[in-house]
Amino acid sequence: MAFELPDLPYAHDALAAFGMSKETLEYHHDLHHKAYVDNGNKLIAGTEWEGKSVEEVVKGTYQAGAVAQNGIFNNASQHWNHTQFWEMMGPGSQSMPGELEKAINEAFGSVAKFKEAFAAAGAGQFGSGWAWLVKDTDGSLKVTKTENGVNPLCFGQTALLGCDVWEHSYYIDFRNKRPAYLQNFLDNLVNWENVASRL
Secondary structure, three states: OOOOOOOOOOOOOOOHHHOOOHHHHHHHHHHHHHHHHHHHHHHHOOOOOOOOOHHHHHHHHOOOOOOOOOHHHHHHHHHHHHHHHHHOEOOOOOOOOHHHHHHHHHHHOOHHHHHHHHHHHHHHOOOOEEEEEEEOOOOOEEEEEEEOOOOHHHHOOEEEEEEEOOHHHOHHHHOOOHHHHHHHHHHHHEOHHHHHHOO
């Protein structure tokens, strides 16, 4: 099955009042994400990965410790990452469902401490990458960070929440203020219902 660019689950301007502009989503979704889809489809054509799901391609092409991943992995993983990212956001801050709040409190001590750990992971990721809240293979919740396009699938983890900290994700709206972007993401953009559904 060929990779396909998903539609945004909201209008391009739906997040503007909450810190993510229409211009950012036009560049990020319509150009950056589309490029991962188009390049990924070109690279898998005629290979063993043609016709496989994006999850199969990511897991099958990931090479632990590789300084530079191959092009198939890079584009497939970024396609997967961004597809999750759009779904993990929504217009307006929503309340956190009780089940998720309970799990976060148990794992981190409080929602505030979780947000602090998540923001620190994203701010501390050198260069491009992602910050994640994951359910680990032992069922525990953890905050992690990954470089470039590497994601929780590579480690058998379930991604509950991910935030893109590549500069293209925040530079139009926040310039070089990555910590402010992360705080705004956590306070105003996360679709906590979606996060809870991944538990």
